[in-house]
Amino acid sequence: MEKDINSILYAESMKVALRVDFLINSEELKLYAVSIYNASIWGKKIDKKNKALKKNRQLK
Template sequence: MDNYIDQNLYAESMKMALRVDFLANSEELRLYATSIYNASIWSREVDKRNKTILKRDRSLK
């Protein structure tokens, strides 16, 4: 796995984290934003795999 950070996605994650009101301090905000970022990256990978599987299934028909 590479260590490249998508700055735009991280900024969007931080904006989403700023919208919630249950975070008590900046450390929690950073951790929450990082969690949102990681979930977004994970979902991209899942989408890629699902598209590959769907494409392969269509070619079998």
């Protein structure tokens, strides 16, 4: 299941990268899409940590 979510996120990242006009070739497009993907994964991890911290603070 996690792999499906990640492939969907990668596809969305590729769609976003395709909208950019400053990329010259397919290699740059792929690298840009991977960067967007990695940033999205990082953001999800940070959101999970923040939610956990917020929950812990409310319990105290």
